[in-house]
Amino acid sequence: MLGFLRMFGRADEIQRLDHAFAAAGLPRAAVPDSVKLTLVRLLREAHGRKPDDAAAAEAVELAAYCMLGRDGFLDANGPARTDAAEARVRAAAEAGDSLDARVVLLTLHAGVIQPAVVERHGLSTG
Secondary structure, three states, rough: OOOOHHHHHHHHHHHHHHHHHHHOOOHHHHHHHHHHHHHHHHHHHHOOOOOOOHHHHHHHHHHHHHHHHHHHHHHHHHHHHHHHHHHHHHHHHHHHHHHHHHHHHHHHOOOOOOOOHHHHHHOOOO
């Protein structure tokens, strides 16, 4: 979709997200550019013009959980991080308007969330 952006090199923020997604178990090609660009925008809204690496890694970890599902995320990240990601999804669903809620909603609207995550946490767009 936005492949022309690769002609000029990838922005530092996108590269940072690519590395964070890879660390969470998702290769760069598995995450649509539109999701990465929206995630950058959400991070900027929540943390200012240049969010730090920790904020980016936390947002990516939640997105990766949604995209991989419980089992895939568990295989790549272990039980402690999986339990933490699931707790964040539950809290996001209750909070309604937080960065975590927006990350979950992004994966839902982009159609990259695992159906089992939607079912497990009773997620919907309405």
